[in-house]
Amino acid sequence: MSVAGNSTVVGDAPTAFRKDQRDSFKGTKTHQPEIPKIGNDFSVTTDDHLKERPFYVPIGKGGLIAALETLDKQLVEYGRNSILSKKAPVQWAGKEITPGQLGLINHGGSPSILIRPGRYPPFPFRNWWARTWDGTHGISDTVIEYLGLTVVQVSQNQAAVVSDPQNQIFVVKNSGFVAFSIEGSYDVLSIVDQTHLPGIVVDKLTGVVLGWTHEVKMKSRVGHGQEKDYVVALFLNIPASNCAILQRGDDLELLGAGQSVITNPSVTLRGLYTLGENQLELPTKDIFTRDQVPVSLTLYLKWQLTEPLKLTTHGYNTPYDALRDKTQSILTQIVAHLDYSSMVKQRTLGPNNLEDGNDPSSQFLDSLRTQAMDEMHDAALEYGIVLKDLAVIDRQFKGDIASTMDKLTTRALQAQVEAANVDRENSNRVKQEEGALAVAKIKAQSQNAASDADAYSVVTAARAQAEKTKIEAAAQAEVRSSSC
Incomplete structure (x- = not known):
């Protein structure tokens, strides 16, 4: 029988929280989703209190x-x-x-x-x-x-x-x-079905299901006939690869996947966390370049939370909050050393979009590939997070300078389009003229052939006529000689 009286958590079995599965917070550095219990033990699975x-x-x-x-x-x-x-x-x-x-x-x-x-x-x-x-x-x-x-x-x-x-x-x-x-x-x-708890907890940013909860309340009369509901038990159903953080005073405890219940009023639930990979787009606040042009970046982040106790110890409720603050700080320092011209040419950064080192915009890309990624990785480890990917997928320039540059860029594009149209028209005109010339040549050749044919016909007819005249003259001469 598993019974908890004024206890914090009742697990599936008394062996669920063995001493050899616990470790101190400072000495633990785990990078796998399967994390043992860490911190002070809030769990009670004995029924000695029933004797009272x-x-x-x-x-x-x-x-x-x-x-x-x-x-x-x-x-x-x-x-x-x-x-x-x-x-x-x-x-x-x-x-x-x-x-x-x-x-x-x-x-x-x-x-x-x-x-x-x-x-x-x-x-x-x-x-x-x-x-x-x-x-x-x-x-x-x-x-x-x-x-x-x-x-x-x-x-x-x-x-x-x-x-x-x-x-x-x-x-x-x-x-x-x-x-x-x-x-x-x-x-x-209450009689609770621990497998199908009604309250679902979903990460609002990533949409990942963190677990299910159910609060059991008890009515208490507080005077003057008034009754109020008080929460006396909190049931948790944590799926695989997820966990929960419990707090009692200044002490924290990590609770792994499974079915649990909290009945001790001095223990509160800090939050539910997923230990799997997550990915999300992160928009930053306006950052100023060296020439004072504000720019807003949109980043792509992929991370995995491996040590939730470190995250809660630093006061963050979600890994996204910790990454957002650190990312903003690091990018502000990097962009402050770059000019608008070095950032405007390239819009995306990722493993399939690498530039030649001779390109002026590669300064920005190299800074992100090396400095930003390295600093973000080290900063994320302090919060128990492993940063697996970082990329800039878009950036928007703001302010008067950026607006003017956008207009100039737009005008330059329009000029390029107009020049391309003129070139296309000239090319079409040349092709038309070349076609007309080819037709004229063909006609001239046809006319020459017809003239040659006509001339040959005239010469042939003249020859035939001369031969005829010659034959007739010979005939007449023969007749005259005969009559003599």
């Missing part, structure tokens, strides 16, 4: 009936009335109690419990006016409260938050108890 509560019997292997019998013996030994009825069941008539049930009888304001199944007469033969039948309850019911008798039985993953007659809060897990209060009462404030 009279007529309180934990439910053991024998179950509820055995615990009721033990409680009844204690009451009789101290001269109190027995709570177990001596009535025997009959077979002919009466109220029926089946196996697995308890019968409840109001015997003059004191409980009288029937534990044996069977039939019981509807009224007693003697002292009948002092007894009232109040029905039955299941032996396995989680809570039974009847005339000062309190029975609590919680199963796996359940936890009962109980206030004893002295208004001391204690928590019962995976077991139960029976108790009879002579003065005051045992009040069962």
Whole structure:
């Protein structure tokens, strides 16, 4: 049985916080997500305090009936009335109690419990006016409260938050108890499902789920009939790779993943943290260059919290807060030694965007790659944070100088665009003229070919005509010679 009375934390088992798992804060330097408990031990997993509560019997292997019998013996030994009825069941008539049930009888304001199944007469033969039948309850019911008798039985993953007659809060897990209060009462404030707590805690910046919480409250009368709710127990369900920081006075304790509950009012929850990697964009405040031009940077950060106690010791609630302050301070010192002209050319910095060392803007990039990254890494280690990546993804220049430079830059871009348009038009015009010239050449060649063809036709026709004339002249000459 895991029971905590006026304790801080009840873990899943007494061995959850062994001494060999603890270490001093100053001597611990862990860089893995799995962190042992560190600091002063606020945890109590012993049930020695239960001996101080009279007529309180934990439910053991024998179950509820055995615990009721033990409680009844204690009451009789101290001269109190027995709570177990001596009535025997009959077979002919009466109220029926089946196996697995308890019968409840109001015997003059004191409980009288029937534990044996069977039939019981509807009224007693003697002292009948002092007894009232109040029905039955299941032996396995989680809570039974009847005339000062309190029975609590919680199963796996359940936890009962109980206030004893002295208004001391204690928590019962995976077991139960029976108790009879002579003065005051045992009040069962809540039965909590530790696996499904209603309150989810999310990192507002990164969106990472840090854990789940649930507050159990108790009403108290403070005078003049007024009632107020007071938190008496805080349940925590911390997922793997996460942790919580508890504080009591000036002492801190790291609580690892698992199901826990805080009942000690002197212990407060400082916060929940994730031990996994996180990445986020970080906008900085305005930083002035050497020539007094204000610039606002947007950074990309990747980090991992490995020692949460160091972070809380320095007064920071989140790793982002610590990185933001240190980043602002370091970048202010670096940018103060740079000119506007050396920063305006390059907009991004990352592992895939490296410049030639001869570029004037490389001064800014080299400063960030070396000085800023090294200083940020060393500063983050002081807060238990490992900085894994730093890059500038954007920067905005402000002020009159930056506005004038932006206008000049814009005008220069416009001039470049206009010049490009003129070049494009000239190129198109040249291409058009070259095309027209090519067409003219083709036409001239066509005309030359046609002229050559015509000239050849004329020469051929003239030759044919001359040959014809020659043939005709020869023929006529032959005719004349024949006639002579």
